[in-house]
Amino acid sequence: MKHLQQNQEFRLNEILFENRNKQYGAYVLRNESDRILTKSLFIGVSLLAAISITPMIISTFRTVEINERDFTPVPPVMIDVEKKDPPAEVVPPKTVTPPPPSVRQYDSQVVTPTRDADESKIVKDIPKDAIAGVKNDFIAPPATTINIPTTIISGPGTITPPKVTPSTGPDNSVKEGGELSVEAQFADGIESFRNKVMNKFDNSDFESDYVMKTTITFIVERDGTISGIKADGKNLDFNAEALRTIKSIKGKWIPGKNKKGEAVRSYFKFPISMKFDN
Template sequence: MKNLLRENGQSLDEIVFQNRNKNYGAYALRREEGSMLGKAMFFGISIFVVLGITPLIIAGMDTTVANTPEGSGPLWVPVPEVVVPEKVIPAAAKPVETSVQTYNTSVVVPKREAVESPAAEIDRTQAVPGLQDTPGNPPVTQYSPPAVVPGNSVVPAQTAPPVADPNAIPVRVDVMADFQGGIQAFRKKVIQNFNGDAYVGSGEKISAVVTFVVEKDGTISAVKASGKDPEFNREAEKAVVSAKGKWKPAVLDGQKVRSHFRIPITMQFE
């Protein structure tokens, strides 16, 4: 049948795809199936050959481990023993023996037919009470005469002790200054006198530290506020100055003295 078709000049593919679209793809696949099958068979056989030969090649490789010559291993170096020197304890200094002369202060009981021996004369201003003299060298008293400067000597004038400044502010006091009624009462007066109309509705929280001097008579002076907002500082100073009331001054050595005082002020505006 195939020979018959060849003789007619038409193959089976030509007959099947007669009057059809040969550009669709199936016609080209049928025409190239022979070469595609040949290539696939060639690659398949090549893969099987490689898989079969690989173990033989690995087995034939030289896997002999080289012999390691002796003496090529790690070298151990002996560490010399460290000898810790013994701590030498210094010998205690031997006190120098000083010759001390003594005189006998015991009461002598009279004995029958006792032989009176003359007592040795001892300078009691240079001896201490005792029964036996202590051997050694007598103490040496060193005397250095005052140096005399020739010429007219000038005697320095006697200076009077410095008089303490009554207006000085000491760093340390025995009793700190306090507001009559307590510091909380003073804070309440400051808050009542503070004018915060410029900050109403801002929602800010502003702080400042006010320092001042409490005088001996209970008044305050040198009021100074330090903070980030200058306007808030001025209002804080006005509030502290306008707070009515007396202060108990600080006390040092029983005397009223001037003293520094500081109070922090923080306000939260709604």
């Protein structure tokens, strides 16, 4: 097929350049155009490949020179180790040195009390210039200098803090939600409680085309009573009537229980919504 096309082009060239100078450059270029294009294609691809591979070859054979002058040593990391002071030297307490014989003294030793104790050696009238000693000697002249230590130096000791026993009294905190295994409930059932609220609610003073809402929150105590009743509605009169209604309902509540099955104080929420016809 290609040979046929080349023959057709050759015939076309012969027709175009019939009776013309075939030595003219255009005739030669038209006959050799395919060969020139193919040669140019291979040359272009070869040059592109050489340009692409040259940087890779250069980087492969190039050695990296390390300049020692540009190297900056990393400063050492100083770890501050806290030095503990050596324990203080324990100095035993000094004993009381009995005064010399030339000093007035009185017997300051404490006698062990017994049933038949000898009180004859107990001296009640002690001279003012006498000092504590090991015997009663009021004849010697008064002492001039006495080495009696005034302080006792001792080493560090460990003081054991008193043991605090936690209180085992009842838990008075108020539980709610995930802290309860069983929620508090009205003894006769929640439907009975709802019916009592509807029957005791006085709606004679309310006229409104829209629904009035409030949520009553109170605490169910461990003994089944309720306390801390609150209302969070927007209408103050509606809140007041809702509080009065809840307080007027008689009946016991079953308290909620914690995860251990113990009766605890817990919150209970009761929503109220009403629409009054004019």
